[in-house]
Amino acid sequence: MAEEPPTRQAIGRTSATEQDPITSDEFRFWLPPDTIVNPFDIVVVDQVSQPGHPPSKTYGLVTSLEHRTDAPNDLANFISSNFGELSEEPNTPRQGTTVAFVNVLSNTADIYMPVPSERLVYFADPEGIQQALGTDTLLRDRPHDAIPAGLIKMSNGASAVAYLDRRYVLGPESAHVNISGISGLATKTSYAMFLIQSILQRASDPEKIAVIILNVKQADLLQIDRRPDQPLPPEQMELWEALGLEPQPFQNVRYLLPRGHNGQANSYPPVPTIHTLYAYDLEGTADKLDLLFSNVADPSGTMEGIYGEIMAGITGHDAEFRDVQSWGALLEFLRRKQSEGGRWRGMFAGSSIGAFRRHLRRIVQTRQTGIFVDSRSRNEKLLSSELVNIKGGYIYVVDIAKMADDEQTLVFGDILRTVYAVKAEEAEDRTEQAPVPEKVIIFVDELNKYAPGGPKASPITQQVLDVAERGRSLGVILISAQQFMSAVHDRVTGNCATKILGRTGSAEVMQPDYRFLEQDLKMAVTRLVKGELLVSHPVYRQPVKVIFPLPAYQQEQG
Amino acid sequence: MPNPLASITPVLELLGNHLKILPATGGAVEELQHPDIDEIEDALLNRETGEITDFAETPTPSPANLYRPTPPLFRPEKHLFRFFIDGSLRTYYLATGIEGQRSFPIQLAQIGAAVMERDDQGLVRCLKSEHKVLLLVPTGAHGLSDTVWQQLERLRTPDGFFEPVDITKKTPLTPREPTEDDLRNRAGGIARHRMHQLEIDLVKETDSRRNEDSWLILDGAVKLDDFIRAPYLIGVAKSFRKDPEFRFGRGRATGRLDITSILAGLEFAHRTVAFSAHDGKVAFWYVRLRPQKELDYPLMGVVKVELPRPDGTPVDSDLADLLSRALVAERNVTPYGQDRRWHCHLYPIFLAEQTIKNRFYSQQVLLGAIRWPRPTATP
Numbered sequence: 001m002a003e004e005p006p007t008r009q010a011i012g013r014t015s016a017t018e019q020d021p022i023t024s025d026e027f028r029f030w031l032p033p034d035t036i037v038n039p040f041d042i043v044v045v046d047q048v049s050q051p052g053h054p055p056s057k058t059y060g061l062v063t064s065l066e067h068r069t070d071a072p073n074d075l076a077n078f079i080s081s082n083f084g085e086l087s088e089e090p091n092t093p094r095q096g097t098t099v100a101f102v103n104v105l106s107n108t109a110d111i112y113m114p115v116p117s118e119r120l121v122y123f124a125d126p127e128g129i130q131q132a133l134g135t136d137t138l139l140r141d142r143p144h145d146a147i148p149a150g151l152i153k154m155s156n157g158a159s160a161v162a163y164l165d166r167r168y169v170l171g172p173e174s175a176h177v178n179i180s181g182i183s184g185l186a187t188k189t190s191y192a193m194f195l196i197q198s199i200l201q202r203a204s205d206p207e208k209i210a211v212i213i214l215n216v217k218q219a220d221l222l223q224i225d226r227r228p229d230q231p232l233p234p235e236q237m238e239l240w241e242a243l244g245l246e247p248q249p250f251q252n253v254r255y256l257l258p259r260g261h262n263g264q265a266n267s268y269p270p271v272p273t274i275h276t277l278y279a280y281d282l283e284g285t286a287d288k289l290d291l292l293f294s295n296v297a298d299p300s301g302t303m304e305g306i307y308g309e310i311m312a313g314i315t316g317h318d319a320e321f322r323d324v325q326s327w328g329a330l331l332e333f334l335r336r337k338q339s340e341g342g343r344w345r346g347m348f349a350g351s352s353i354g355a356f357r358r359h360l361r362r363i364v365q366t367r368q369t370g371i372f373v374d375s376r377s378r379n380e381k382l383l384s385s386e387l388v389n390i391k392g393g394y395i396y397v398v399d400i401a402k403m404a405d406d407e408q409t410l411v412f413g414d415i416l417r418t419v420y421a422v423k424a425e426e427a428e429d430r431t432e433q434a435p436v437p438e439k440v441i442i443f444v445d446e447l448n449k450y451a452p453g454g455p456k457a458s459p460i461t462q463q464v465l466d467v468a469e470r471g472r473s474l475g476v477i478l479i480s481a482q483q484f485m486s487a488v489h490d491r492v493t494g495n496c497a498t499k500i501l502g503r504t505g506s507a508e509v510m511q512p513d514y515r516f517l518e519q520d521l522k523m524a525v526t527r528l529v530k531g532e533l534l535v536s537h538p539v540y541r542q543p544v545k546v547i548f549p550l551p552a553y554q555q556e557q558g
Numbered sequence: 559m560p561n562p563l564a565s566i567t568p569v570l571e572l573l574g575n576h577l578k579i580l581p582a583t584g585g586a587v588e589e590l591q592h593p594d595i596d597e598i599e600d601a602l603l604n605r606e607t608g609e610i611t612d613f614a615e616t617p618t619p620s621p622a623n624l625y626r627p628t629p630p631l632f633r634p635e636k637h638l639f640r641f642f643i644d645g646s647l648r649t650y651y652l653a654t655g656i657e658g659q660r661s662f663p664i665q666l667a668q669i670g671a672a673v674m675e676r677d678d679q680g681l682v683r684c685l686k687s688e689h690k691v692l693l694l695v696p697t698g699a700h701g702l703s704d705t706v707w708q709q710l711e712r713l714r715t716p717d718g719f720f721e722p723v724d725i726t727k728k729t730p731l732t733p734r735e736p737t738e739d740d741l742r743n744r745a746g747g748i749a750r751h752r753m754h755q756l757e758i759d760l761v762k763e764t765d766s767r768r769n770e771d772s773w774l775i776l777d778g779a780v781k782l783d784d785f786i787r788a789p790y791l792i793g794v795a796k797s798f799r800k801d802p803e804f805r806f807g808r809g810r811a812t813g814r815l816d817i818t819s820i821l822a823g824l825e826f827a828h829r830t831v832a833f834s835a836h837d838g839k840v841a842f843w844y845v846r847l848r849p850q851k852e853l854d855y856p857l858m859g860v861v862k863v864e865l866p867r868p869d870g871t872p873v874d875s876d877l878a879d880l881l882s883r884a885l886v887a888e889r890n891v892t893p894y895g896q897d898r899r900w901h902c903h904l905y906p907i908f909l910a911e912q913t914i915k916n917r918f919y920s921q922q923v924l925l926g927a928i929r930w931p932r933p934t935a936t937p
Contacts, residue, residue: 033681070893070896070912071891071894071895072894072895072896073895075894075895076892076893076894076895076896077891079892079894079900080890080891080892080894081890081891082848082889082890083848083849083852088630088632088890089632089633089634089890090680090890090891090905091632091633091680091887091888091890091905092633092676092680092682092888092890092891092905092906092909093679093680093681093891094891094905095682095909095912
């Protein structure tokens with residue numbers, strides 16, 4: 001589970017000065033020469049305790065390091081090099097020390113007095129790291145709720161597992177996970193898949209958890225139930241083992257692939273042999289027309305009014321829509337209304353109908369990828385019909401990689417709406433006898449496409465907000481990812497209790513969305529390398545840096 | 559945590575009970591050191607060498623050429639100076655004591671010395687340091703009665719940390735008889751003398767490790783009560799008396815030079831030839847550590863080097879060159895911005911000074927310990 005350092009050796013002494021006192025929240029320590037300490041190392045110092053008790057321990061997280069010398073200014077160093085002589089090495093190097101800045105994480109006796117000066121500082125041992133993070137009680141009292149979220153590697157070679165508290169990931173205390181970081185490091189999706197694997201492996205009730213995964217890129221997630229052709233490298237196997245997890249592919253996976261123009265799956269190869277095609281006919285989409293128009297600018301609300309009339313007309317079996325049974329029929333219906341003159345239903349001018357029709361035609365006819373059909377064949381299912389029968393213990397991979405943006409929005413909104421309905425109320429058309437899963441985890445990448453920031457929430461954004469704000473109580477959990485957290489609606493990210501950060505640009509990390517990070521840690525985020533992530537979790541008093549293993553399923557590189 | 563200077567409490571009680579005390583404003587006032595104290599000290603210790611007439615170098619230099627080039631010899635090439643000793647002191651005026659008809663200053667001094675060792679990577683660490691607290695009071699006609707003094711002496715701590723010192727004693731730094739007017743300055747001289755004694759004691763710490771490849775630099779002069787006889791040691795003075803005259807040759811060929819003229823002609827990374835002092839028991843010369851063009855004044859950037867010659871023999875030119883070359887290399891780094899004597903300060907010596915100063919108790923700690931007993935009301 002964790003690796004002990006060879007010996008316990010002091011790495012410095014705490015230091016308080018006139019100018020820089022030690023406080024309840026922070027302390028500093030100087031390092032002897034040749035001692036290596038890095039940001040995110042967790043250290044421990046002896047602290048006072050109540051009379052008759054052994055000394056308590058104060059744990060802290062190293063946030064940054066500085067090297068200080070006795071030179072009062074750069075000119076002193078210039079002069080010390082014989083007035084700018086580059087070739088001369090100093091006979092006596094200037095006195096200097098590296099000072100580590102530490103944020104207090106916890107004290108074992110809940111004593112938050114400032115740590116005294118001159119105290120020896122040590123690297124925390126694995127057990128101490130759990131105390132520092134506040135997960136020691138989790139491991140002691142509710143070990144089944146401890147979800148491995150990565151491995152903390154310290155500069156002294158010691159390591160410890162960073163655990164998430166399930167009650168803060170899947171509810172009821174808090175919920176949702178958001179993953180940010182620049183693209184190209186293959187980290188965000190891999191981490192989400194690792195986390196899902198970890199949740200499922202550690203769950204005592206995996207049969208009560210269903211997972212819906214949206215595949216947005218290539219065939220990345222279309223073989224998650226296949227063992228990799230090449231076995232994982234030994235160091236990756238060791239990482240899985242260190243985390244207490246089995247390196248295994250997912251089980252009970254169902255692939256839901258979009259229909260293409262040719263009636264076959266519109267997915268990047270290799271296409272899973274066993275899969276279900278889904279498509280949208282008008283009948284199955286009538287109640288989701290709003291989602292189709294999520295990306296259409298509608299400042300006056302005209303579009304919203306028109307699709308509202310259509311949705312109500314079709315689903316309410318309005319006589320005017322009796323012959324409107326297909327997308328083609330709907331477009332023809334709209335053409336007629338446009339050319340009839342006057343205002344349709346006294347509200348919508350012909351020009352507005354025309355604009356609506358043009359958008360609809362573009363989405364479902366001219367620019368569509370084959371997903372919209374006038375009538376579904378027997379093997380083409382409605383996505384909502386499949387998901388309304390969602391079963392615990394199953395993973396549903398919904399491929400949207402090749403679809404147009406409007407189609408992707410429809411699919412994601414359809415998933416959210418269906419799952420929300422299944423969990424919130426008794427779904428009338430659910431035929432599955434198995435109980436509705438207690439938890440439904442939905443993983444989606446590129447969340448910024450569906451819930452962008454801004455004052456006006458589109459139908460899809462509203463749907464995401466619903467899940468983010470009320471999903472916790474229903475057991476609908478969002479694991480989302482995007483490049484820039486600042487591009488996502490702040491009510492969505494604000495409701496994600498656990499935030500995972502990969503390497504992020506310095507401009508992005510200065511956005512207000514990263515207020516939860518201290519300045520030093522913001523800079524550290526810009527230096528993260530591939531495979532390193534920062535985990536901010538409600539149980540932790542400070543974010544921690546972790547590494548995690550590669551997925552143990554077949555991955556296709558596009 | 560008890561006050562580390564608590565050992566002076568009974569001393570104050572003793573004095574308060576036997577003397578009338580007029581405390582200093584604020585409890586204690588730090589005596590600021592004279593800005594040219596090193597120069598004054600050099601003048602005192604070398605008062606017999608106001609006129610220099612002999613060389614102390616072999617082969618004997620020519621009066622026509624008093625300079626020798628000493629290009630820097632850096633540590634990686636030859637690590638010659640490995641030990642460095644310096645001392646420091648802080649003196650505080652505590653009160654005026656009145657016993658009978660005699661009034662006199664009561665002063666306290668913190669003195670310390672440290673020997674630093676430099677390893678082959680150039681890193682410096684403290685090999686040993688000493689720290690003492692002295693109560694400086696006069697006795698006899700100018701101060702305490704014998705009765706009080708004897709009681710005071712009984713309060714010295716067994717570890718030698720605290721010690722009462724009679725400032726009427728003569729030392730090389732207080733060579734004259736005491737007078738009522740100079741008691742306060744005299745206390746400073748006495749404290750400095752004791753500080754130098756600590757420095758000389760620390761030389762012993764390096765005895766077994768000094769050799770021809772491993773020398774020690776002592777800050778200041780090599781003569782105190784007596785000449786330091788330890789081998790492989792030089793004294794390097796940052797400030798030195800500016801009034802000696804140099805006179806070489808005989809009869810009409812006699813040339814007179816003052817030190818300013820000599821040092822103005824001393825180029826960067828050069829030394830003067832070695833001169834004789836104290837009847838040949840000390841060879842001394844000057845080394846320019848920094849180019850004159852970078853400094854304000856010709857005498858800046860020059861150090862005075864003293865080499866004990868207990869047997870009175872002159873120093874070999876090659877040895878003086880070697881020592882000087884290694885010394886020129888010590889110019890990097892410098893405490894520029896931290897010490898006004900940066901241009902002639904040696905950084906390891908500066909570090910020794912900092913080591914001691916950082917171990918001194920602060921004025922706040924001192925003031926916390928200064929609690930004169932309240933005078934009892936007379937009926």
